[in-house]
Amino acid sequence: MKKRLNIFMSVFFALMLVLAGCTTTGDKADPEKDDDNKDPNVETPAEKKVLRTNNHSEPGALHPGLAQGTHDSWVIDHVFEGLTVKAPDGTIAPGMAETWDTSEDGLTWTFHLRDGVQWSNGDPVTAADFEYAWKFALDPNNASQYAYQMYYLENGQAFNEVGATILKEYNEAVEKAEKDGTEPPEKPVIAEADLQPARDKVGVKALDEKTLEVKLATATPYFLDLTSFYTYYPINKTVAESNPDWFKEAATFVSNGAFKLTEWKHKESLTLAKNDSYYDAAKVNLDEVVLYVIEDNNTAWQMYQTGEIDLLDNLPSEVTGKLIADQAPDFHNAAELSTYYYNLNSDVKPFNNPKVRRAFGMAIDRQTIVEHVAQGGQMPAYGVVPPGMPDVSGDFRENAGALFEENYDEAKKLLAEGLAEEGLKKLPELTLLYNTNEIHKVIAEAIQEMWRKNLGVENVTLENVEFQVKLDREQSGDYMISRAGWIGDYVDPMTYLDLWVSDGPYNDANYSNPEYDALVNTAKTSMDPTVRMEAMHQAEQILMNDMPIIPVYYYTRPHVYKENVTGIYTLINRQPSFKFADIE
Known part of the structure; x- marks a missing residue:
């Protein structure tokens, strides 16, 4: 019975398949008839153009005034826009501002916004949004790490330092609580009555909806x-004042750039969509961009190979070397205005001693690092300012040359002298902190071995943490040695040299030298290009003599993207831009 039923069912299904096949063929037999039935006014929807890439780390703050790393800035640079933008050739071009004027003395700038520029929610972008954003970064209650970038504004530093004594006492109390293992005190809030008079004196003012007046403390050649840098991007004042947490979720996020944030699966992915309110939207070809949050470079590379990622710029080092050797058509390598270095915490023994710091810096074989470990065409670094920075004439790095050398015998001698000066018979246990990333891991392992072999240091332990955790620990001084890197915020050596002034917000090495501070101040305030550059050359030499940071190499930007992806460009101090990218 069962067998007969199976035969019957087989015949039945076979017949149905034949009939179904005839019906399908009949429906498609007359394509001209189908075309006649189509509504000529209805377009067939085009397939979405979606670019997939990897942001590598979860953003810390997608807020122009609070961002502090490339895990923030790559997204921010695509969803916001400043008064000016960097064109693909690196020149300054109009952004939100269509035109601008400057006084003869270079102290007053007047920016005129474009007609009709809008936020992603439809609000008009106004000069008041820029004034609000710049003063937000300076407000001491907001603790912006990049507030110092606004010190170029008249009275900017004075506003940021209102209540400085109170905040300094608070920070000291927090450090003491951490050492004692006790509960830290609550952060004090500087009263608005104290802030408002200083805020009103800051040199940025909206004269009307479309006109922004900026007054500088001193003429600044790179202003x-x-x-075009993200700390100078605007913030929708109305949105921010009604919801201070507007930037933490996609549902409340408002921006003014080529893209807008439409989805944020924290620690998984971010989705950006084309911003139809953007004034230049006609040139934006992509419908969406998906940025995954994948810390492991090997995993991301596998996803690129299997077609799950279209653009990737954090490559495993051995992959980079092979792509270069194979001259892979989808591989691209760009010069980058950035330096890979190690912080040495000058507040912690033995790195409070400059001889010890120099010993560790002189015991690294940089050529081996770039040729056999990093493998991305990087250059060994013997100064902190990378190539590509202008001097009075020529290149700043080329003119300065190498400011120290590798010398293992001298390094051992300096280490012994430094330890003796600190009353130490041997080194304490040392920890090298780096953020989770395969390239940082293999470099740390290589340098750990070099210190063992070239300096006789056997007790360096490696510790890896998430990128934001690393940043937080560096800021709090909770480390001994840490991996770091810096991409120039603007094209002038000052973007590096003002990092290590005493009490500088990014002075994670806790370095202090009054002579260095004075030279940096001279370079910031002088109107004479020759005086400026000479002061910066002297400052860099002092920094390398004291060596609170150890330069390792000057970055390149190796990246890959599929051959059907076009329009990607990489500026010397930015990550790859997909603003005008397309998928063919």
């Missing part, structure tokens, strides 16, 4: 360049 226009700064206006």
Whole structure:
């Protein structure tokens, strides 16, 4: 019975398949008839153009005034726009501002916004949004790490330092609580009555909806360049004042750039969509961009190979070397205005001693690092300012040359002298902190071995943490040695040299030298290009003599993207831009 039923069912299904096949063929037999039935006014929807890439780390803050790393800035640079933008050739071009004027003395700038520029929610972008954003970064209650970039504004530093004594006492109390293992005190809030008079004196003012007046403390040759940097981006004042947490979720996120944030699966992915309110939307070809949050470079590379990622710029080092050797058509390598280095915490023994710091810096074989470990065409670094920075004439790095050398015998001698000066018979246990990333891991392992072999240091332990955790620990001084890197915010050596002034917000090495501070101040305030550059050359030499940071190499930007992806460009101090990218 069962067998007969199976035969019957087989015949039945076979017949149905034949009939179904005839019906399908009949429906498609007359394509001209189908075309006649189509509504000529209805377009067939085009397939979405979606670019997939990897942001590598979860953003810390997608807020122009609070961002502090490339895990923030790559997204921010695509969803916001400043008064000016960097064109693909690196020149300054109009952004939200269509035109600008400057006084003869270079102290007053007047920016005129474009007609009709809008936020992603439809609100008009106004000069008041820029004034609000710049003063937000300076407000001491907001603790912006990049507040110092606004010190170029008249009275900017004075506003940021209102209540400085109170905040200093608070920070000291927090450090003491951490050492004692006790509960830290609550952060004090500087009263609005104390802030408002200083806020009103800051040199940025909206004269009307479309006109922004900026007054500088001193004439700054690279100020226009700064206006394309993310700390100078606007913030929707109305949105921010009604919801201070607007930037933490996609549902409340408002921006003014080529893209807008439409989905944020924390620690998984971010989705950006084309912002139809953007004034230049006609040139934006992509419908969406998906940025995954994948810390493991090997995993991301596998996803690229299997077609799950279209653009990737954090490559495993051995992959980079092979792609270069194979001259892979989808591989691209760009010069980058950035330096890979190690912080040495000058507040912690033995790195409070400059001889010890120099010993560790002189015991690294940089050529081996770039040729056999990093493998991305990087250059060994013997100064902190990378190539590509202008001097009075020529290149700043080329003119300065190498400011120290590798010398293992001298390194051993300096280490012994430094330890003796600190009353130490041997080194304490040392920990090298780095953020989770395969390239940082293999470099740390290589340097750990070099210190063992070249310096006789056997007790360096490696510790890896998430990128934001690393940043937080560096800021709090909770480390001994840490991996770091810096991409120039603007094209002038000052973007590096003002990092290590005493009490500088990014002075994670806790370095202090009054002579260095004075030279940096001279370079910031002088109107004479020759005086400026000479002061910066002297400052860099002092920094390398004291060596609170150890330069390792000058970055390149190796990256890959599929051959059907076009329009990607990489600026010397930015990550790859997909603003005008397309998928063919």
